[in-house]
Amino acid sequence: MCLQLPVLLLAALLLFSSCNKKEGTDFDGPKTKVRAVQSEKPTIKESEQLAAQIESELILFTQRIVSGNLPDSFSDNENWSQLSNRFLNSSEQSRNVKVSVFEIRHERSTIQTVARMEMKARLNNQNYFGLITQFESTWSKNEDGQLKVLKIGDPEQTVLNESPVLWFRDETDRLTAKEPTFAEHLSRGLDFWLKRIESIHGIDAFINNGMALGDFDGDGRDDIYVCQPGGLPNRLFLHQADNTILEAPKKTGANYLDHTSAALFIDIDNDGDQDLTLATPSGIVLLENDKHQSFIRRGILQTDEVDCHSLSATDFDLDGNLDLLITFALGSRSLDNNSSFRFDDARDGGSNQLFRGHGKWSFSEVTALSGLSEGNDRHSLAASWHDYDLDGDPDLYIANDYGQNQLYRNDVRDGSRLFSEIANEIGIEDRGAGMSVSWADYNRDGLPDLYVGNMYSNAGKRITGLSGFMPKNKEELTKHYRRFAKGNTLFKQEKNGAFIDSGPATTMGRWAWSSVFADLNNDGWEDLIVANGYISGPRPDDL
Amino acid sequence: MPLGNSGIGPGLDGSDPARQLQEYVRRGASFSGNEAHVVFNNEKGSFKNVSSITGLDSKDDGRSVCFTDWDLDGDLDIWISNRNGPQIRFFQNSNPSGGHGINIHLSGKSCNKDAIGARVILKARDKSPQTRTVTAGSGFLAQSSKNLHFGLAKEDVIEEMQIHWPGNKAQIISNIVPGNYHIEQGSEPIEFKVRSNEIAKEPNPYPETFNDRTFLSQRLPLTAFFGRPPEAKDKPFLICLTVEDCQVCAAQKKEWKESPPAGVHLQLINQSKLALTDPEKLQIIQLTYDHFFDISERNIPTPISFLIDQKNRLCAIYRGHIDQDLLLEDCINININGSELRSRSVPFSGQWTSKQILSARPLNFVEDLLDAGLLDPAANYINKEMNSLKEDELFPMLLKRLEALKSDRITP
Numbered sequence: 001m002c003l004q005l006p007v008l009l010l011a012a013l014l015l016f017s018s019c020n021k022k023e024g025t026d027f028d029g030p031k032t033k034v035r036a037v038q039s040e041k042p043t044i045k046e047s048e049q050l051a052a053q054i055e056s057e058l059i060l061f062t063q064r065i066v067s068g069n070l071p072d073s074f075s076d077n078e079n080w081s082q083l084s085n086r087f088l089n090s091s092e093q094s095r096n097v098k099v100s101v102f103e104i105r106h107e108r109s110t111i112q113t114v115a116r117m118e119m120k121a122r123l124n125n126q127n128y129f130g131l132i133t134q135f136e137s138t139w140s141k142n143e144d145g146q147l148k149v150l151k152i153g154d155p156e157q158t159v160l161n162e163s164p165v166l167w168f169r170d171e172t173d174r175l176t177a178k179e180p181t182f183a184e185h186l187s188r189g190l191d192f193w194l195k196r197i198e199s200i201h202g203i204d205a206f207i208n209n210g211m212a213l214g215d216f217d218g219d220g221r222d223d224i225y226v227c228q229p230g231g232l233p234n235r236l237f238l239h240q241a242d243n244t245i246l247e248a249p250k251k252t253g254a255n256y257l258d259h260t261s262a263a264l265f266i267d268i269d270n271d272g273d274q275d276l277t278l279a280t281p282s283g284i285v286l287l288e289n290d291k292h293q294s295f296i297r298r299g300i301l302q303t304d305e306v307d308c309h310s311l312s313a314t315d316f317d318l319d320g321n322l323d324l325l326i327t328f329a330l331g332s333r334s335l336d337n338n339s340s341f342r343f344d345d346a347r348d349g350g351s352n353q354l355f356r357g358h359g360k361w362s363f364s365e366v367t368a369l370s371g372l373s374e375g376n377d378r379h380s381l382a383a384s385w386h387d388y389d390l391d392g393d394p395d396l397y398i399a400n401d402y403g404q405n406q407l408y409r410n411d412v413r414d415g416s417r418l419f420s421e422i423a424n425e426i427g428i429e430d431r432g433a434g435m436s437v438s439w440a441d442y443n444r445d446g447l448p449d450l451y452v453g454n455m456y457s458n459a460g461k462r463i464t465g466l467s468g469f470m471p472k473n474k475e476e477l478t479k480h481y482r483r484f485a486k487g488n489t490l491f492k493q494e495k496n497g498a499f500i501d502s503g504p505a506t507t508m509g510r511w512a513w514s515s516v517f518a519d520l521n522n523d524g525w526e527d528l529i530v531a532n533g534y535i536s537g538p539r540p541d542d543l
Numbered sequence: 544m545p546l547g548n549s550g551i552g553p554g555l556d557g558s559d560p561a562r563q564l565q566e567y568v569r570r571g572a573s574f575s576g577n578e579a580h581v582v583f584n585n586e587k588g589s590f591k592n593v594s595s596i597t598g599l600d601s602k603d604d605g606r607s608v609c610f611t612d613w614d615l616d617g618d619l620d621i622w623i624s625n626r627n628g629p630q631i632r633f634f635q636n637s638n639p640s641g642g643h644g645i646n647i648h649l650s651g652k653s654c655n656k657d658a659i660g661a662r663v664i665l666k667a668r669d670k671s672p673q674t675r676t677v678t679a680g681s682g683f684l685a686q687s688s689k690n691l692h693f694g695l696a697k698e699d700v701i702e703e704m705q706i707h708w709p710g711n712k713a714q715i716i717s718n719i720v721p722g723n724y725h726i727e728q729g730s731e732p733i734e735f736k737v738r739s740n741e742i743a744k745e746p747n748p749y750p751e752t753f754n755d756r757t758f759l760s761q762r763l764p765l766t767a768f769f770g771r772p773p774e775a776k777d778k779p780f781l782i783c784l785t786v787e788d789c790q791v792c793a794a795q796k797k798e799w800k801e802s803p804p805a806g807v808h809l810q811l812i813n814q815s816k817l818a819l820t821d822p823e824k825l826q827i828i829q830l831t832y833d834h835f836f837d838i839s840e841r842n843i844p845t846p847i848s849f850l851i852d853q854k855n856r857l858c859a860i861y862r863g864h865i866d867q868d869l870l871l872e873d874c875i876n877i878n879i880n881g882s883e884l885r886s887r888s889v890p891f892s893g894q895w896t897s898k899q900i901l902s903a904r905p906l907n908f909v910e911d912l913l914d915a916g917l918l919d920p921a922a923n924y925i926n927k928e929m930n931s932l933k934e935d936e937l938f939p940m941l942l943k944r945l946e947a948l949k950s951d952r953i954t955p
Contacts, residue, residue, distance in 0.1 A: 120595040130595020159592050166598030167582070168621065168634035175633050182629075184753045185891060189603065189627035191838060196757055196862075197889060199837035200901050210684025211607040211624040211631065220737035222611045222688045224622060226631055233893030241739065243614050255893035262684040270656040282896045300896060312680030315655045318710030322655050322679075384681040387662065392710065394660050436683040443588040444671035446664075453683065457575065490590075505590045506583050511575040514608035514623075514682035520597075522618050522642030522694035524673055525585035531605030531623055531683075536576030 042106055044463055050111055051462055053147055054139060055101045058115050061152070062097040066090075066119050079154045086131060086160070087121055094122035102458045103465050110150060111139045116508075117155075128166055133158040167520060175244050181235065182245075186226065191537070193232060202230020202259035202281065205535075208309075208513075214265020214274045216248070218292040223248075225276065230259035234278070253295045258282060262311040266322055269361060277313070279326050281306035286361060298361045305331055305350035314385035314394045316370070316410055317417045321357035327380035328352060329401060344431065344480040346402035349379035371408070371419040372396075378403050384437040388448045389497060393417075399434030399452055428499045430454070430489050431480060440517035440526045447493040451528060453515030456508050460485025488515050488530065571841070577602045580623070599634060603627035611688035615723055615737070617644030619692050624685075643695040643721035647704075648735055649677060652728040653711055660709035663691055667699040690735075695721055751891050754869055755862045758876075759835060760888035761903035762856040767927040768827050768920070771855055775808035779858070779874050783848040783865075784828065786814045791864050792846045804867055806874045807850070814845060827920055830911050832860065852877050856903075906935040913941075918948055 042050065064070060065080065066087045074080045087095065096119065103114035115137065120130040136153035176182040190207070197203050209227040216223045221239035228234050233255035237245035248254060258280040265274040273292055278285040283302045287295035307330040313322045328350025354372050355363040367373055378400035385394040389409065396408040396419065407428055408419035423429040428450060436453030443449065463469060464482045487507035491499040509515055509530030517526040567574070580599040583590040604626035613620040618636040625632060638644075645665070649658035661677045675691040695701070704716040708728050716732060723735035769782065781804070785792035799809060817825050832847065833839040850859040850873060859873050876887060885901065886892070905928050912921040922945065925932060932938050 118595070128596045130593075132592055132595075161591075161593050161596045163596040163639060165637045165639055166596060167593075167637055167639045168598045169637060170598070170601065170632060171635045172629055172632045176629070181751060181891075184751060186630040187628050189625065189630060192628065193890075194838040195836050195840060196755070198757065198760055198835045198901075200761060200835075201889065204837040208606055208626075208684060209624070210686075211609055211622060212686035213609045213611050213622065213688050214686065219739065220735065222613065222690075224609075224631070226624065227684070231889045233889075233891050239613070241737075250892070253894070255891075256896060257889060257893040258896050262680070262686075264679050264686050265689075266659070266679050267656045272650075272656060280896055285896055310680060310684055312678075313657075313659055314679070315660055315709055318654070320651075320653070320655050320710075322657070322659060325680075382681075382683050384678065385660070386676060386678070387660065392707075394709075438682055439676070439678075441672075441674040442585055444673060446672060446674070448674070448676075455575070508592075509581045510578040512581075513606045514685055516608055516610075516682040516685075518610045518619055518687075519585075519692065519694035520582065520619060520636065521584065521640045522638055522644050523585075523640050523696050524642070524667070524670070524694045524699065525587060527585045528583040528590065529599070529608060529621070530581040530583075531608045532578035532580050533602055533604035533626070534575040534578075535573055536602060536604050536627060537571040537573045 041468060044466065044469075047104055047106065047466060048459070048462070050139075050141070050147070051101045051104050051113065054104075054111070054113050054137070055099055055115070057147060057149065058099045058101070058117070058137065059097065062099050062117050062119065065117075066095045066097055066121065067092070074152075077154075080152075083131065083133065083155055083158070086129065087119070089124040090121035090129065091124065094120075096120050100458045102461045104462050105465075105467070109140060111141070111147075113137050113139070123162070127162050127164050130161040131158065178240075178244050179237065179246050181247050185232065186235065190229070193229070197229075197231035201257075203232070204229075207259065209260060210262040210310075212263040212265050212276075214276075216265065216274055216276070216289065216292065218273060225254065225263045225265065227260035227263050227278070230281075231257060233257050234260050234263070251294055253287070253297070256280070256285065261308045264311050264313055264324075266313045268322055268357065269359070270320070277311060277324060279308040279311040281308060284311065284324055284326055284355065288361070301326075301355050301363055301365075303328075303353055307331075307350055309380060310382045312383050312385055314396075315357075316354075316385070316394055316396075317356065318393060321359045323357050324355045324363070325383055325385075325396070326353050326355075327383050327398060329379040329381055331377065331379075343402055344477065344484065345404070346379055347377045349377055349400070349402075351376045352380050352383070352398065370417060374408075374419075374421045375406055378406070381435045382437045382453070384439060386439040386448055388439070388450070388493070390448075397423075397428070397437050397439070397450065399430075399437045401433050401435065404429040404431040405434050405452065426498050427501075428452075428491050430491070432484055432486070432489075435513055436515045438516040442490075442517060442526050443492065444525070447495070449493050450491040450499065451506070451515055451517060452489045452491070453509065453512040453530065454486065454488055455484070455511050455534075456487030457485040457511075488512055490528075576604065580605055598637075601625070601632055603629070603632070606683060607685035608682055609685050609687045610692070612644065612646050612690065612692055612723075615646065615735075617646075617721065618694070619644075640694075640696070642697055643699070645693045645695060645701070645719070645721045646723040646735065647675075647691045647693075647732075648689070648723075648725045649691070649706065649708075650725065650727045651708060654709045654728065657689060658708065658728070659689075662707040664705040664707070665693050666702045666704070667695065668702050670699060690723075753890050754866065756859055756865070756869065756873075757835070758859045758873060758884075758887045759857060760885055760901045761835070762852070762854075762858060763831070763834070763903045763908060764854070764856050764905060764928050764931065765831070765851060766855040767924040768824070768831075769849075769851060769855065771851075772808065772810060775810075777853055778806060778808050779850060779852050779877055780808040780810055781848050781850050781870070782810045782812060783846055784812050784814045784817075784843065786845045789845055795846055795864055798867075802867070804865075804870050806871060814843075823917065823920065826915065826917065827912070830915055830917075831857065831908075834908050834911055835860075850874070850877070904935065905932055906937055906941055909941055910944075913944060913948060916948075918945065918952065921945060 065084045098118040101113050101115045105112040116134045118132050133155035138151040207229045212225045213222040223239050224237045226235045236248040236254035260278045262279040264277045268275045273289040275289045276287040283300040286298040288298045305328040310327045312325050331350035354367045356366040382399040393410040395410045398406045407423040432454040438451045470478045488509045490502045490506045492502045510532040511534040512530050514531045520527045581594045582597045584593040605623045607624040609622045610619045618638040621634040623632050651658040665673045706714040724732040725735045726732045848861040852858045
C-alpha cells in the first residue's frame with residue numbers, strides 16, 4: 001500500500017507548530033543574487049516548512065500592499081500599484097488579509113510558489129470592498145537558512161467586489177434572545193460539551209449533526225429542528241410572529257437525546273401536517289404530528305448500521321407514499337484479509353438503506369429489491385434525489401467520502417422500478433472526498449446540473465503537486481490524490497445527457513461541507529454557497 | 544470529511560494516521576479551521592467569488608445550510624448549523640440587487656401531499672426559464688424550506704409557470720406576479736398567509752439551567768487510588784483539587800469552612816503541592832478526568848472535584864464552584880441506576896429511543912493507564928479490581944499487554 005494523503009497532511013500539521021517564523025524579508029533590498037545553497041531535493045516535511053515560511057513572508061508583503069506602503073522595488077510596477085491604490089481610501093482597522101501558498105516547486109537553487117491573496121476592507125465611501133488574486137514568487141535560501149525573495153510575479157486572475165451593503169446580516173442574537181435554552185445549550189459548541197458529556201452517550205470529536213426546516217405547528221411559517229450528538233437533546237424551535245424563535249414546550253416530545261445526524265419534516269401519512277423523521281444509530285425514528293401540538297412515535301425503522309449520516313425522502317415509485325433513504329459512512333463489515341483500506345477507493349463503508357412507504361406508517365426495506373445494492377459499500381455522507389434526466393421519476397445521487405460517487409438512475413423494467421448505477425457512464429463519479437450534493441439548473445438551459453462538495457486543501461495541493469510525491473509508475477494514483485485536494489466540482493449537463501466538469505471557477509470552497517445552490521441576490525440565477533471550517537480548535541496551528 | 548473515525552489503516556511507516564489525527568484534534572489543534580464561508584455569484588451562468596461582500600464571515604465551522612424566506616419579504620434567508628458555538632446562526636438577506644421574489648408552497652392531491660419531486664418552471668418574458676424542485680434532504684445533513692423560491696430581476700415579467708406534479712400531468716399557471724402563494728394540485732394559486740396558531744408560545748416556564756458537573760452514568764471503581772478516609776465512615780466523600788491564586792477555590796473553601804456540606808466527607812488537595820510530592824497521583828487524577836470524554840484537556844480546570852460513593856466508585860465530576868444544593872441532591876441520588884441514572888447523567892432533559900443501559904468498563908481505564916506508561920498503578924488497579932475485571936472478555940489480552948510492557952521496561 002502506498003503513502004496516504006492523511007499521513008502527509010499530518011506531517012504538514014506537525015510542522016506548523018514547530019516551524020519558527022523568520023524575520024521579515026527585505027522586499028526593498030537590492031536584488032543582488034544571493035548565493036543559493038545547493039541541496040538535495042527537500043523532503044515533504046522540509047518543503048512544507050519552506051511553504052510556511054514563504055507564506056508568512058507573503059503576509060507581510062500583502063499587508064504592505066493594503067496599507068499603501070509598497071516596497072520600493074514595486075513602485076514602478078503598475079499592476080501591483082493599481083491594486084494597492086484600491087485600498088488607499090479605506091479605513092486601516094477594516095483591512096483584512098489572508099495568504100495561502102497552494103503550489104510549491106523546488107528547482108536546483110530556487111523555490112517557486114503560487115499563492116492566493118485575499119484582501120478586504122471598508123472603503124471611506126462606506127462600501128465593502130474585496131479583492132482576490134494569485135501570483136507566482138521565486139525564492140532562494142542562503143547558507144543561514146534565510147529566505148530571499150528573488151521575484152514576485154504580477155497579480156493574475158484578479159477578482160474585485162464592491163458593494164454598498166453586505167448581502168447578509170447576522171441576526172442570530174435578535175432571533176434567539178427570548179429563548180433561554182439557547183444561551184444554556186446551543187450558544188456553546190461541540191468542544192464545550194465534549195468535556196462534559198460522557199462519550200459513551202454517543203458524542204465524539206468528529207461527530208456531525210444536521211438541521212431541518214418545516215412548518216410543525218401549521219401557522220405557515222417554517223420552524224427549525226436542530227439535531228444534536230448523543231447526550232444533548234435535539235431542539236424544536238417555533239417560528240414566532242415577530243420572526244424570533246422559542247422552543248416548543250417539553251410535552252411536544254421532540255427532545256430526543258440519541259445522536260441524531262439528520263432530520264426531515266415530511267408529511268408521511270399525507271394528512272396535511274408535517275411529521276418528523278430522525279436518523280439515529282437505533283434506526284429511522286418516525287414521529288407523527290398530532291394536531292400541530294405534539295409528536296406520537298409511530299415506530300423506528302431498524303437499520304443494519306449505526307454510523308448514520310444523511311436522510312432524504314422521495315416518492316421513487318410514484319405511488320403517492322413517501323419513501324426514505326438513509327446513508328451510512330463507516331460500516332461494520334471487515335475487509336477481506338487481502339485488501340486494506342484505500343483512501344482513494346474505500347469499500348468498507350456502511351450499506352445505505354431504502355425504505356419504501358406503503359401508507360399508514362407502513363414501510364418495507366427495498367434496498368436490494370430496487371437494485372441499490374450495487375456498489376453499496378462506500379462511506380456515504382450525503383444523498384439527494386432529483387429527476388436529472390427529466391423522465392418523470394426521481395434519480396439518486398450519493399456523495400461518498402474516500403472514493404467515487406454514485407448516480408442511480410430510476411428505471412422502469414418489467415413493470416417494476418429498478419435503479420442502475422451509471423455515474424461513470426455519464427461522467428459524474430467525481431472520485432474524491434464527497435460531502436454534499438446539490439442539484440439546480442444554474443445556466444437555465446432546462447437541464448439539471450450538479451454541484452458536489454469535496455474538501456479543498458492548500459497543504460494537500462502543495463504536497464501532491466511536488467514532483468516525486470509518488471514513484472513514477474504511480475501516475476494514475478498521483479492523479480487521484482491530487483483530485484482529493486482539488487475541492488468542489490460543478491457538473492454541467494449537456495444535451496446528450498452527459499455531464500462535463502465546468503472547471504476551476506467554483507472549486508476553491510475550502511473544506512466545504514454543505515455546498516449548495518440558491519439564488520441569494522434575487523437576480524434569477526442560482527448562486528453557490530459553501531459552508532466552511534473543519535475543526536477550529538483553541539490552538540492556532542493549522543494546515 | 545470525518546477523517547477521525549474513518550477507519551483508515553496504517554501508513555507506510557506503520558503509523559496510524561487516523562489515530563494521530565484524533566489525538567491532535569483532541570488536544571485542541573485546528574484542522575482547516577477558521578475558514579470563512581464561500582459564495583460564488585452566478586452571473587448569467589458563470590461564477591465569481593463574492594465572499595468578501597456577503598457578510599458570511601462567521602468562522603464557527605459551518606455544517607448544514609438551510610434556506611427559507613424566513614420573513615417572507617421575497618428573498619432567501621439562511622440558517623447555518625455549526626460545530627462551534629453558537630451551533631446555529633441566522634443570516635438575514637439584505638436583498639442586494641433589490642429584485643423581486645416569488646415563493647410557492649405546493650400541496651399535492653393525486654401525488655404525495657408535500658409534492659416532493661414536483662418541478663416548477665417559471666418563464667419570464669424574454670428570459671430563459673428558471674427551474675426549482677421540491678426536495679427533502681440535500682446539501683449536507685440539511686433540509687431547506689419546501690417553499691420554492693424564485694428570484695426575479697426588477698424588470699422581469701412572469702409569463703407562465705409550469706408545475707410538473709410527480710407522476711401527474713403538468714399544470715400551467717399564467718397571470719401571476721411576485722408574492723407568496725399556496726397552490727393545491729389542479730387549483731389556482733391563492734395568496735399564502737401565515738396564521739396564528741394555538742400553541743402557547745411562551746418562553747419555557749422551566750428554563751433548564753446547566754450545572755457544570757457530570758453525574759456519571761458509569762461507576763468507575765477507584766479503591767486502588769483513593770483510599771477511603773476513616774473519617775468518611777459510610778458517607779460519600781468529595782475530593783476537591785484546588786490551587787493557590789484562584790478566586791473560585793478560595794471562595795469555595797471559605798464557604799465550606801462556614802457551612803460544611805451535609806452528608807459528604809470533604810477532602811481538599813492542593814494541586815501544586817501534589818505536583819511536587821506525588822506527581823504520579825496527579826497524572827492519575829488527570830487520566831481519570833479524561834477517561835470519560837472524547838477530548839482531553841491539557842490542564843485540569845481548577846477547582847475540580849470528584850464525588851466518590853460508599854463503594855469507592857467515582858460518581859460525579861464537578862468543575863468550578865459547587866452548588867451546595869446540587870451536591871446534596873447528588874449525594875441523595877448516589878445509588879440510583881438504570882434509566883434514572885441515565886437521565887441524570889446528561890445536562891438537559893429529553894427522551895431516548897434506545898433502551899441501552901450503560902455500564903463502566905474498568906478495563907478501558909486500565910488501558911488508559913498503560914497508554915500513559917503507568918505500569919505499577921495499572922498492576923495495582925488490576926489487583927484491587929480483579930473480580931470485576933476478570934469478567935471482561937479482553938482481560939487475558941490486558942494481562943498480556945501489561946507483561947509485555949513490563950518486560951520492555953526491564954530490557955530497554
